[in-house]
Amino acid sequence: MVGQFAARKLVASLGGARSRPDRRLIVVITGGMRRQETFSARGGVNIPHLSGDLLPNSLFYSGVRNDGVTSHFNAISSILTGNWQRVDDWGNNPPKSPTLFEYVRRQTGLAGDEVWMVASNKALTSQIGASSSGTYGTPYGANVVFPKALLLTAVEEAIQKGHQGNLADHDKAEAEIESVIQGSDYEGLGWNVFGEAHQLDRSVEAPVKNAIERFVHTNAPATGDQLTFFVAVEIMRRFAPSLLVVNFSDVEAAHFGSYSMHLGGIRNIDRLTYELWQEARSNTEYRDRTLMVIMPEFGRDPDGSNTNGFLNHRSNDDTCRMIWMMCLGPPIARPRIVDRPVRQVDLCPSLARWLGCQATESTGGVLAEIVA
Amino acid sequence: MDVKLNLPPSISDPLNRGLVKKLPRTFQPYINQEIQSWQFKFPYEQNYLQSVISYLDGLSPEQFENLFLGVRQVEAKMDLGSPAFSEREQTIEAASILARSPYYLPWREEVNKVFDRIHGAALGEEQARLAAINRLLLLVFPGALPLDPHDLLPNWPDGQLKRLDWPKETRAQPSLLEALLKGKRQPDGRLGPGFLEEFAATQDRNLGDVWLIESGTGLRELLPGLVGVGQSRAILLSFERLKAFREAFLEQIKSMRKSLADADAISHRLRGLKVESWCPEEIGNNPVIREFVRALFLSNNGTQLFSNAFVEWGTAQAAAHARPVVVVCEFGLRSKPKPFTSVAIFENPASASPLPSVPDPEGSAVDAGMLAYYAWLEMRRHPECRRTACVCLFENAPYVFAAGTEDFPLWKETEPVAPERLASILRSWLI
Numbered sequence: 082m083v084g085q086f087a088a089r090k091l092v093a094s095l096g097g098a099r100s101r102p103d104r105r106l107i108v109v110i111t112g113g114m115r116r117q118e119t120f121s122a123r124g125g126v127n128i129p130h131l132s133g134d135l136l137p138n139s140l141f142y143s144g145v146r147n148d149g150v151t152s153h154f155n156a157i158s159s160i161l162t163g164n165w166q167r168v169d170d171w172g173n174n175p176p177k178s179p180t181l182f183e184y185v186r187r188q189t190g191l192a193g194d195e196v197w198m199v200a201s202n203k204a205l206t207s208q209i210g211a212s213s214s215g216t217y218g219t220p221y222g223a224n225v226v227f228p229k230a231l232l233l234t235a236v237e238e239a240i241q242k243g244h245q246g247n248l249a250d251h252d253k254a255e256a257e258i259e260s261v262i263q264g265s266d267y268e269g270l271g272w273n274v275f276g277e278a279h280q281l282d283r284s285v286e287a288p289v290k291n292a293i294e295r296f297v298h299t300n301a302p303a304t305g306d307q308l309t310f311f312v313a314v315e316i317m318r319r320f321a322p323s324l325l326v327v328n329f330s331d332v333e334a335a336h337f338g339s340y341s342m343h344l345g346g347i348r349n350i351d352r353l354t355y356e357l358w359q360e361a362r363s364n365t366e367y368r369d370r371t372l373m374v375i376m377p378e379f380g381r382d383p384d385g386s387n388t389n390g391f392l393n394h395r396s397n398d399d400t401c402r403m404i405w406m407m408c409l410g411p412p413i414a415r416p417r418i419v420d421r422p423v424r425q426v427d428l429c430p431s432l433a434r435w436l437g438c439q440a441t442e443s444t445g446g447v448l449a450e451i452v453a
Numbered sequence: 454m455d456v457k458l459n460l461p462p463s464i465s466d467p468l469n470r471g472l473v474k475k476l477p478r479t480f481q482p483y484i485n486q487e488i489q490s491w492q493f494k495f496p497y498e499q500n501y502l503q504s505v506i507s508y509l510d511g512l513s514p515e516q517f518e519n520l521f522l523g524v525r526q527v528e529a530k531m532d533l534g535s536p537a538f539s540e541r542e543q544t545i546e547a548a549s550i551l552a553r554s555p556y557y558l559p560w561r562e563e564v565n566k567v568f569d570r571i572h573g574a575a576l577g578e579e580q581a582r583l584a585a586i587n588r589l590l591l592l593v594f595p596g597a598l599p600l601d602p603h604d605l606l607p608n609w610p611d612g613q614l615k616r617l618d619w620p621k622e623t624r625a626q627p628s629l630l631e632a633l634l635k636g637k638r639q640p641d642g643r644l645g646p647g648f649l650e651e652f653a654a655t656q657d658r659n660l661g662d663v664w665l666i667e668s669g670t671g672l673r674e675l676l677p678g679l680v681g682v683g684q685s686r687a688i689l690l691s692f693e694r695l696k697a698f699r700e701a702f703l704e705q706i707k708s709m710r711k712s713l714a715d716a717d718a719i720s721h722r723l724r725g726l727k728v729e730s731w732c733p734e735e736i737g738n739n740p741v742i743r744e745f746v747r748a749l750f751l752s753n754n755g756t757q758l759f760s761n762a763f764v765e766w767g768t769a770q771a772a773a774h775a776r777p778v779v780v781v782c783e784f785g786l787r788s789k790p791k792p793f794t795s796v797a798i799f800e801n802p803a804s805a806s807p808l809p810s811v812p813d814p815e816g817s818a819v820d821a822g823m824l825a826y827y828a829w830l831e832m833r834r835h836p837e838c839r840r841t842a843c844v845c846l847f848e849n850a851p852y853v854f855a856a857g858t859e860d861f862p863l864w865k866e867t868e869p870v871a872p873e874r875l876a877s878i879l880r881s882w883l884i
Contacts, residue, residue: 338820340820395552
């Protein structure tokens with residue numbers, strides 16, 4: 082099984098153990114959201130925390146462009162590598178150039194438990210954690226965790242076993258989800274960055290169980306992003322990684338034609354992102370030393386497009402390609418809004434530089450406001 | 454199956470002269486697929502395909518090469534050697550490979566240029582004739598949806614509200630919809646025929662001119678003369694009546710692994726499935742409508758899961774394939790996602806969780822408001838449908854919300870407008 086939470090002991094094994102860097106980086110990548118439903122006169126109501134609580138203290142890029150393939154795996158891997166990726170849309174191949182995870186681990190000697198990705202999107206696989214680049218690759222990759230996939234598997238298994246009644250009872254639902262973690266057929270979800278071991282490392286199991294327990298017993302909506310949030314927070318508390326990438330995707334309910342569920346996903350992202358920032362501000366490992374960046378993968382198609390508007394994200398319009406980026410934290414010298422157009426691929430080299438590395442194979446530029 | 458046997462000479466002759474083989478690589482699967490489905494096409498689509506093929510066949514070799522020069526130049530730079538590129542049909546995998554190519558956008562531009570030239574040269578006259586026809590999109594919001602008509606205005610800047618002369622109580626008899634579509638009760642107690650039934654009965658109607666697309670079965674019950682047993686004056690698509698069809702498709706889709714090749718395999722299997730036994734009679738008996746519904750569910754966009762998405766995308770596809778003259782849509786109510794099953798969205802919530810279903814009127818109203826706007830945009834997107842009047846009817850509010858051409862007679866009416874007067878306006882608009 083599992084590999085998922087890193088099958089081996091999470092200890093530094095590559096590049097030699099150096100002292101922990103003083104900086105922490107959290108990158109939140111969300112599913113597709115149009116500017117008209119977020120940072121616009123009418124969209125502000127959906128993002129009260131982002132637009133009201135966080136914007137005034139942020140470095141905000143109002144025009145970030147996705148010039149690549151507007152599918153999930155390609156968009157996220159483009160952000161993480163600083164190159165427009167054109168690989169299999171469903172994550173059957175890794176990115177072709179090194180990810181931020183690899184640059185940071187190889188160049189700073191960060192240990193394996195210092196770099197994590199927690200993702201909701203079903204289109205991702207563990208291939209997102211490391212590239213096929215010969216000089217980098219899996220040895221320098223991230224721990225990649227898919228809590229929503231875990232939840233999906235639990236629901237499907239419960240139904241197959243005729244246990245669906247358990248999904249109406251919180252304690253039994255928790256047991257159903259935990260049984261998937263302890264089962265033997267879960268590696269298909271691919272959290273195998275650290276190897277082929279078939280037992281979940283106990284040091285990892287506890288945080289997952291804690292997250293599940295809190296997820297199941299909370300009164301918050303039982304969405305995939307909620308569980309992703311809980312797992313991300315548990316990882317912060319348990320391992321305090323220097324680099325954490327979180328991906329939220331409840332907004333992708335749009336594909337099924339429910340505008341209200343899409344807006345609900347945006348509001349979830351607004352709330353969960355805010356709460357993640359509150360965690361970073363209160364957790365002593367993160368307080369006063371964390372840069373948090375929030376950016377959608379892309380927008381969505383415009384109303385009246387032949388691709389059915391908000392349901393999809395494949396048109397070549399600005400509504401789909403133009404998004405925004407918010408940077409938070411004391412490392413930001415001066416809160417301001419930057420209207421200069423930038424590209425998604427500029428993020429990786431900028432963040433690498435901020436962490437003291439060089440994204441040598443990225444074609445993106447360095448954003449002066451971030452590294453200043 | 455040799456579909457060429459059923460083709461008119463205007464298509465079979467150019468095919469026999471090797472027309473398809475002369476086309477650029479990326480055009481061949483499209484044209485082949487269109488020809489393969491000839492017998493399942495609406496009259497509008499058949500006319501369109503004949504015009505395109507005839508135009509291409511009539512070009513001189515130089516004109517033909519000139520038309521496709523830009524596409525061929527871009528294709529030469531693209532990696533089209535993958536076995537995923539079938540010449541016979543378009544596949545999800547091939548579309549994905551195209552979309553990932555760095556030359557995808559230039560390719561799209563060149564393809565658009567080709568179609569613009571074909572449409573201008575081969576279809577201009579027919580498009581102008583069709584564009585002169587008055588059309589109607591009637592969107593009905595049932596009383597269960599708490600939608601304030603004023604809430605539509607921000608999303609729909611070219612729309613106008615008109616107050617109706619109608620009591621506010623939602624339980625008024627007959628209903629507002631009945632009053633509009635059936636008129637006053639006749640002395641013998643019968644209702645109707647209303648303007649829609651009159652229009653559908655006119656002599657020169659083609660298959661695909663009149664559509665009823667609904668979440669439930671209310672339109673079918675109100676208009677049995679259009680879609681009852683032995684009647685085919687309108688096409689009826691009812692989300693509720695297609696339950697068996699939808700669930701059978703969902704079972705197949707759930708089995709899909711995460712790969713484009715598997716998506717193509719399942720899509721291929723679903724295209725070949727015998728579906729007649731899952732269809733209500735008004736669909737199972739007509740292969741054109743049956744294949745339309747199959748394609749509708751294959752294109753997803755939530756059509757198998759949410760009734761309002763089904764209504765909107767059904768309207769969009771009806772407009773794309775048939776250029777309807779009248780579409781009447783009724784939205785509906787969905788349930789709230791249940792705990793945990795909301796992430797497993799392809800699960801049937803009723804079987805996945807024993808918790809009772811809880812209706813979501815507010816969420817359904819938000820969905821319906823946006824999707825009604827999309828249905829209107831989809832109709833208006835086609836040049837032939839520019840003279841479409843859109844009328845939204847609210848069973849819980851004495852208003853209509855309308856959009857359309859400047860000469861739509863409703864604009865001149867003094868408020869409040871009686872339902873009989875509205876019906877009269879719509880009748881004169883269509884007949």
